[in-house]
Amino acid sequence: VYVLDGQITLVLLRGDHELSVQKLVDNTGAATARPAGAEECVAALGASPGSLGAVGVIGLRIFADRALAGRSNLTTGANVDDFHLRGVDIERDIDVDEWLDLRQVSGGEPCTACGSPLELLRCIETGHIFKLGRRYAEAFETTVMDADGVPRTLTMGSYGIGIGRAVAAVAETHNDERGLRWPVSVAPYETVVVPISGRDDQVTVVAERIYGELRDAGVEVIIDDRDARPGVKFSDIELVGIPYRVTVGPRGLANGEVELTERATGETTNVPIADAAAQVRAARDAALAAL
Structure with missing residues (x-):
């Protein structure tokens, strides 16, 4: 039972079908459509939802879905609480005002153009x-x-x-078991710089320098300088899904390198400290160009 433009309307469908409200609006031209409340149903039909039907109803608009056409031996509410009618022939027993396409389509039904099953x-x-x-x-x-x-x-x-x-x-x-994998084009930040030894002044200096170089190069970058274990930082960064991670640690600095990790592939490469910002920018630009 629906209220269309303020008027109580009965909408009939098979019990295994679902109403498409958009079809109801489109096919009736209604400006407003909403389900009738329980009190409205009782006032209009004399029974509560669950026991409603259209047999013998007069004075209300009745729309029926085309899938009901020609159906007989049906069961429907009797408009008496907790009672139903059996053996209903819809065209004999119900005064339908208009037959319309009102139901949601179901999976497996044939396509109207080619006949293939709908998925x-x-x-x-x-x-x-x-x-x-x-x-x-x-x-x-x-x-x-x-x-x-x-x-x-x-x-x-x-x-x-x-x-x-x-x-x-x-x-x-764009996600995996560890979290999000933002494409560069929509990532809130493109790169994160991660110093993993906060007590090493040289690590902090290099991390902040790479951060500044990336920022000056137009890369959207943040630095994770929290006092937390490397594993905690890495897990959080993977969860958030920042595309590129530059890891700065004492072991890499001893070799003049930092780690560059791509979130999408998980690949990690060692790059010279002096080239880190340029390589991040090149990877970012290549990803954007591939869109």
């Missing part, structure tokens, strides 16, 4: 475009002059991109 997949709607028609243009008396100078009512449309949903979609498709 349903979970997805995230990151953007949409839909036609509003002339409903609001007519309500606001909005017109535009055509080429002949004749006022025409606008046909309106709406489109949008959900920034938050786009981020969620990237997160859903």
Whole structure:
């Protein structure tokens, strides 16, 4: 039972089918649509949800899904609490105002164009475009002059991109058991510099120098100078998903090197200290160019 534009309406579907509210709105032209509340159902039909039906109902609009056409020996609510009717023939027993396509499609159903079975997949709607028609243009008396100078009512449309949903979609498709793997193009930070011996002044000096060089080169960079164990830092960084990690430690400094790790592949290479910023920038630029 739905309320369409303030009017109680019965919507009939098979018990194993689910209503598509969008189809209901599109096919009826309703400006507003919502499920009727329990009190509204009792007032209109004399029974509570779970015992409702359309047999013998008069004075209310009744829309039926096309999948019910020709069906007989059906069971439906009797409009008496806890009672149902059996042996119902929908075309004989119910005064349907209009037969419409109202149900959600199900997996495995044949494609209307090629006949192949339909496969349903979970997805995230990151953007949409839909036609509003002339409903609001007519309500606001909005017109535009055509080429002949004749006022025409606008046909309106709406489109949008959900920034938050786009981020969620990237997160859903770029992750592993350790956490996120942000592509460089959308990562909140492109690189993190990690000094792993906070008590070594030389480690701090080199880490801060590489951080400054990356920042000056236009790389979005942070430095993880927390007083924490290396494993804790690495786990947190992998969880957050920063694309590149520059690790500065006393052992590498003894060889004039730092470690460069790519989050997407997990590959780690030793690079000269003097080349660290340039190599990070080159890797970042190559990743962006490959998009």
